[in-house]
Amino acid sequence: MLTIDSILARLGGPEAAARLCNVSTEAIKKWRQARAIPARHWPAIARETGLSLDAIAAHAEPGAATSAAPNTGSTGRAPPSAAPATSLPRPQPGAARMPAPVAAPAPATALAAEAPLAAPRPAGADACLVLADGSLLWGRGLGAHGKSVGEVCFNTSMTGYQEILTDSSYAGQIITFTFPHIGNVGANPEDIEASTPAARGLILRADITEPANWRATQHLDAWLKSHGLTGIAGIDTRRLTRRIRDGGAPTGLLCFSADGAFALDALLAEARAWPGLEGMDLAREVTCRQTYGWDETRWTLGQGYGHLEAPRHHVVAIDFGAKRNILRCLASAGCRVTVVPATATAAEVLAHQPDGIFLSNGPGDPAATGAYAVPTIRALLDAGKPVFGICLGHQLLALAVGAQTKKLFRGHRGANHPVKDLETGRVEITSQNHGFAVMPETLPPSARVTHVSLFDGTNEGIALADRPAFSVQYHPEASPGPQDSHYLFERFVQLMEKRG
Numbered sequence: 001m002l003t004i005d006s007i008l009a010r011l012g013g014p015e016a017a018a019r020l021c022n023v024s025t026e027a028i029k030k031w032r033q034a035r036a037i038p039a040r041h042w043p044a045i046a047r048e049t050g051l052s053l054d055a056i057a058a059h060a061e062p063g064a065a066t067s068a069a070p071n072t073g074s075t076g077r078a079p080p081s082a083a084p085a086t087s088l089p090r091p092q093p094g095a096a097r098m099p100a101p102v103a104a105p106a107p108a109t110a111l112a113a114e115a116p117l118a119a120p121r122p123a124g125a126d127a128c129l130v131l132a133d134g135s136l137l138w139g140r141g142l143g144a145h146g147k148s149v150g151e152v153c154f155n156t157s158m159t160g161y162q163e164i165l166t167d168s169s170y171a172g173q174i175i176t177f178t179f180p181h182i183g184n185v186g187a188n189p190e191d192i193e194a195s196t197p198a199a200r201g202l203i204l205r206a207d208i209t210e211p212a213n214w215r216a217t218q219h220l221d222a223w224l225k226s227h228g229l230t231g232i233a234g235i236d237t238r239r240l241t242r243r244i245r246d247g248g249a250p251t252g253l254l255c256f257s258a259d260g261a262f263a264l265d266a267l268l269a270e271a272r273a274w275p276g277l278e279g280m281d282l283a284r285e286v287t288c289r290q291t292y293g294w295d296e297t298r299w300t301l302g303q304g305y306g307h308l309e310a311p312r313h314h315v316v317a318i319d320f321g322a323k324r325n326i327l328r329c330l331a332s333a334g335c336r337v338t339v340v341p342a343t344a345t346a347a348e349v350l351a352h353q354p355d356g357i358f359l360s361n362g363p364g365d366p367a368a369t370g371a372y373a374v375p376t377i378r379a380l381l382d383a384g385k386p387v388f389g390i391c392l393g394h395q396l397l398a399l400a401v402g403a404q405t406k407k408l409f410r411g412h413r414g415a416n417h418p419v420k421d422l423e424t425g426r427v428e429i430t431s432q433n434h435g436f437a438v439m440p441e442t443l444p445p446s447a448r449v450t451h452v453s454l455f456d457g458t459n460e461g462i463a464l465a466d467r468p469a470f471s472v473q474y475h476p477e478a479s480p481g482p483q484d485s486h487y488l489f490e491r492f493v494q495l496m497e498k499r500g
Helices: 004-010 014-021 025-034 039-049 053-060 161-165 220-226 237-247 264-273 324-332 346-350 366-382 392-400 487-499
Strands: 127-131 136-143 146-155 173-177 201-203 230-233 251-256 292-294 296-300 304-307 313-319 335-341 356-359 387-390 405-421 427-438 447-453 459-464 469-472
Touching: 004 025, 004 039, 014 025, 014 039, 039 053, 039 237, 127 230, 127 264, 136 201, 136 220, 136 251, 146 201, 146 230, 146 237, 146 264, 146 405, 146 427, 161 173, 161 220, 173 237, 230 251, 251 264, 292 324, 296 324, 313 324, 313 487, 324 335, 324 487, 346 366, 356 392, 356 487, 366 387, 366 392, 387 392, 387 487, 392 405, 392 427, 392 459, 392 469, 405 459, 427 459, 447 469, 469 487
Parallel strands: 146 173, 173 201, 201 230, 313 335, 313 356, 356 387, 387 469
Antiparallel strands: 127 136, 127 251, 136 230, 146 251, 292 335, 296 304, 405 427, 405 447, 447 459, 459 469
């Protein structure tokens, strides 16, 4: 009988399999524990062993080794197809239970396109997620009726779902929340990073329950409806996350039908037609339309947000999708902030006579946004003004000095990412949200790497030796540490004071 172990034996053992598939032996160990091999490795295994893809699919998919038993997915519970449909009622308001998934998603396979949309619709399912590989996931709709298409990613944060949904860096993406309790603190008008959510949808494990937090002013479902944002619950998010981890972020279409009708073939065609984030300039979609001033400072318990009374410096922030809390951190550091659109020219920026220039976070492919942003940044560097960049701003600064960027296989999204400051040796716990990264090997000699990810070694920060400019890939304003990275704003202020 063909098993994971027998497939590994045909490859010459775990170490040989790891070399062939370009993974660690620890990954091979996880394959054996899960009795599953990620689909992206099947073609290489087929070439090496002579096995057909059909044979590998039959024995290397999750649950294949125990095909006589019901497929329970990662939760240990059988999906609705193995249990009465009545076991999945929609909870009543105030209920605080953990519902079972509406349907365990089918594993991603190289053969999905040959038999797409095969998952039967369980009773009570009124929403679906269609992936471009033909996989179909059923669930219960949240928020507004409608459909949206985008890149399906995952975020591992345990708190801050409202900030995540309103972070403009999520434009073009459907967010899978790995933490099951989303909505339990409700929604409020203070915990937003932009007035309009840029995310295209959300995917949850559990249904939204009644809020239980003193700051809540609205139910999350009502907040989603007010912004026209569509979501789906009842999805096995652990299994979907493993699919993204092993196979990369797929394109997906989320549909919450008002009449219960789904034209699945048309939804699949729409998902497959979406071009993806590479080459996509989304900063133009989320940037401000006109220049405005900002003086609101960080939130404090019992007082809320404050206002800057005596600014010491003037900063022009180029808005590629700026988060409000970044602007608050600048104001709290004593900076009066003038926010300008992403398309502002160097002359327009310098006309405000700033002491320093901030390059904000934002969505999309930095190379696409760089077509108009890089010439501006180069001119600002030539003017000698201190420059500080975060996230997309970090990538654009790197592009401006001649480096290159690349799309990450699965991206970094969460509030538990360890980053090492190479200058001090300190490790910061950071919040991250990016799907592209700077390629450090392409940096010029005048730029040095200052921070690296301890997850995968990717670049997390640079500083220029010949210009007063630096940047980081992560979000120092998000405070997961909670104040591990606030020193970066003070560093920016010190640069301005030194130049001033």
